[in-house]
Amino acid sequence: MTVSRGPAPHSGPESQPGGAIPGTTGDAADVLTALGRSWTWILGSAVATLVPGILVLVWPDETLHVLAVLIGLYLLVTGVFRFVALFAREDHGERLAGLFLAVLYVLAGVLCLRNPLQTIAALSLIVGVLWLVSGILMLYPVIAARDLPHRGFVLAAALLGIVAGIVVLALPTESALALTRLLGLWLVLLGLAETAVAFAWRAALHRAGVTGP
Numbered sequence: 001m002t003v004s005r006g007p008a009p010h011s012g013p014e015s016q017p018g019g020a021i022p023g024t025t026g027d028a029a030d031v032l033t034a035l036g037r038s039w040t041w042i043l044g045s046a047v048a049t050l051v052p053g054i055l056v057l058v059w060p061d062e063t064l065h066v067l068a069v070l071i072g073l074y075l076l077v078t079g080v081f082r083f084v085a086l087f088a089r090e091d092h093g094e095r096l097a098g099l100f101l102a103v104l105y106v107l108a109g110v111l112c113l114r115n116p117l118q119t120i121a122a123l124s125l126i127v128g129v130l131w132l133v134s135g136i137l138m139l140y141p142v143i144a145a146r147d148l149p150h151r152g153f154v155l156a157a158a159l160l161g162i163v164a165g166i167v168v169l170a171l172p173t174e175s176a177l178a179l180t181r182l183l184g185l186w187l188v189l190l191g192l193a194e195t196a197v198a199f200a201w202r203a204a205l206h207r208a209g210v211t212g213p
Contacts, residue, residue: 033087033088035084035087039198039201039205041081041084041085042085042197042198042201043195043198045078045081045082045085045194046191046192046195046197047191048074048081049074049187049190049194050187050188050192050195051191052071052073052074052187053183053185053190053191054184054188055070055184056180056183056184056187057180057181057184057188064119064123064179067123067179067180067183068112068113068123069112069113071112071123071126071127071183072109072110073109073113074109074187075106075108075109075127075130076106076109079103079104079105080102080106082098082105083098083102085098086098086102094141097137097140098137101133101134101137104133105130108127111126120179123179124168124179125169127165127168127183128165128166128167128168129165129169130165131161131186131190132164132165132166132169133165134165135157135158135159135161135162135163135164135165136158138154138157138158138161139155139158139162142154142158153196153197153200156193156196157190157196157197160189160190160193161190164186164190167182167186168182168183
């Protein structure tokens with residue numbers, strides 16, 4: 001889940017939409033930083049989670065191969081969103097943890113797309129571990145940053161990720177249909193949580209006098 005780190009940017013001529021600094025827009029790192037702090041980027045991550053969740057729930061009778069492809073694509077896209085989001089974090093320790101998680105998502109997506117690993121147990125293990133680790137890492141900014149504008153929403157999303165990971169890992173999935181419904185449900189719930197975080201961040205930016213995405 002992509003969550004911007006730290007307080008909302010200050011208002012005034014020194015601040016640009018998304019927290020970019022004037023005169024540095026040509027630098028790739030500054031562009032990624034501004035993009036990572038944008039509430040629309042967080043909303044994009046929410047959509048990338050919601051869409052596969054809805055597709056999985058709408059077509060629950062599809063084969064395990066189709067489920068593996070959907071989950072694999074979801075993990076790959078989420079890895080890209082997490083990679084860009086880490087540029088919005090000022091603490092190097094948080095950036096390192098974010099980079100580790102982004103790489104983990106990409107590798108997990110590749111594993112899901114590989115035919116030899118398209119089994120119910122493998123999919124449950126991959127997704128369950130990722131959600132659990134992601135939720136635990138999301139707790140750090142909630143605890144460390146008391147002035148986080150959307151702290152309550154991030155806390156709820158982090159706890160939801162932890163619970164989702166535990167449920168997927170603990171509950172036995174005896175069929176592809178059961179796994180499909182379980183993963184689809186949690187993807188939709190996580191996507192809705194990310195949407196709430198995105199709009200909370202948008203409200204924080206508006207309160208700070210920052211316009212635009």
